[in-house]
Amino acid sequence: MDFSIHDEIALLADNFTHSYPHEIIAWARHRFGDGLVMATGFGPEGIVILHIVQQVAPGTQVFYLDTDLLFPETYELRDRLEAHFGIRFTRVATSISVSEQNEQIAPELWATQPDRCCRIRKVEPLRAFLKDKKAWITGIRRDQTAQRAHSRHIEWDKANGLVKINPLLDWTQEQVWTYIHLFELPYNILHTRGYPSIGCAPCTRPVMEGADPRSGRWVGHKKVECGIHLQEEK
Numbered sequence: 001m002d003f004s005i006h007d008e009i010a011l012l013a014d015n016f017t018h019s020y021p022h023e024i025i026a027w028a029r030h031r032f033g034d035g036l037v038m039a040t041g042f043g044p045e046g047i048v049i050l051h052i053v054q055q056v057a058p059g060t061q062v063f064y065l066d067t068d069l070l071f072p073e074t075y076e077l078r079d080r081l082e083a084h085f086g087i088r089f090t091r092v093a094t095s096i097s098v099s100e101q102n103e104q105i106a107p108e109l110w111a112t113q114p115d116r117c118c119r120i121r122k123v124e125p126l127r128a129f130l131k132d133k134k135a136w137i138t139g140i141r142r143d144q145t146a147q148r149a150h151s152r153h154i155e156w157d158k159a160n161g162l163v164k165i166n167p168l169l170d171w172t173q174e175q176v177w178t179y180i181h182l183f184e185l186p187y188n189i190l191h192t193r194g195y196p197s198i199g200c201a202p203c204t205r206p207v208m209e210g211a212d213p214r215s216g217r218w219v220g221h222k223k224v225e226c227g228i229h230l231q232e233e234k
């Protein structure tokens with residue numbers, strides 16, 4: 001009987017439940033080689049993973065989804081991280097500029113149809129980029145959203161057709177920040193100005209201390225995810 005990638009995932013998902021992120025990432029690099037990539041939105045979780053990747057899986061391609069609508073502080077952080085780690089991020093983006101989107105689809109699409117805007121500027125470029133990859137590492141944590149609560153450390157990404165690895169799944173926000181301060185890693189200055197979760201500038205607001213960290217995202221809409229971590233069948 002053939003032992004498929006799905007059998008392997010089922011076996012490892014249980015084994016990895018109590019593993020350190022270092023072990024999971026080292027295994028992934030060994031298992032998938034250059035077919036392994038890491039995604040980052042330059043949030044604190046991604047910075048922790050980036051630090052671990054440099055130790056146990058150096059050379060792993062790290063990419064970000066550039067919507068052309070990120071905060072100036074986020075682009076500045078991207079540059080600081082490149083200098084800190086001595087790496088270059090791969091930019092993944094749609095071919096439709098923001099002004100073309102405004103003219104050809106709708107002005108400020110994010111205000112009226114944020115799902116469509118995310119699909120154009122994030123979900124579709126991600127899917128195209130991952131098409132020839134074998135596995136991707138993400139920084140999602142279980143307590144961020146209801147959808148993420150059901151994730152596994154290693155799982156099959158049905159939407160994109162490859163293995164998805166979530167090494168920080170059971171970490172708390174506090175653990176993430178402890179790690180960042182312990183290793184004196186760069187982070188987005190907006191985190192000190194009331195933005196615990198940072199996405200595109202038009203869709204991110206500061207939140208009151210103690211509020212749900214993601215409550216500043218897509219304010220006024222029911223939306224809580226951009227769509228890249230939702231699992232519709234491919």
Ligand code: SF4
Pocket residue numbers: 067069109110113114115117118119121122199200201202203226
């Ligand atoms: S987060 Fe907002 S601006 Fe960014 S792609 Fe989604 S809807 Fe568009």
